[in-house]
């Protein structure tokens with residue numbers, strides 16, 4: 750696995766699940782051009798579902814908030 754990142758173009762990566770819970774995410778480039786994304790609470794994020802944070806977004810997943818160094 751290559752380098753992981755928590756940001757894309759300077760913005761944190763968030764994912765809102767079907768329960769409208771917003772998670773903070775980690776992204777890794779598995780092979781060139783192929784990115785894997787998962788949440789700080791350990792869930793896999795569906796392809797293309799993750800997005801960068803927009804103004805007003807905040808993480809609402811308690812497990813993600815409890816994980817390392819989530820900035821709010």
Ligand SMILES: [Zn+2]
Pocket residue numbers: 771772773788789790791810811812813
């Ligand atoms: Zn979470």
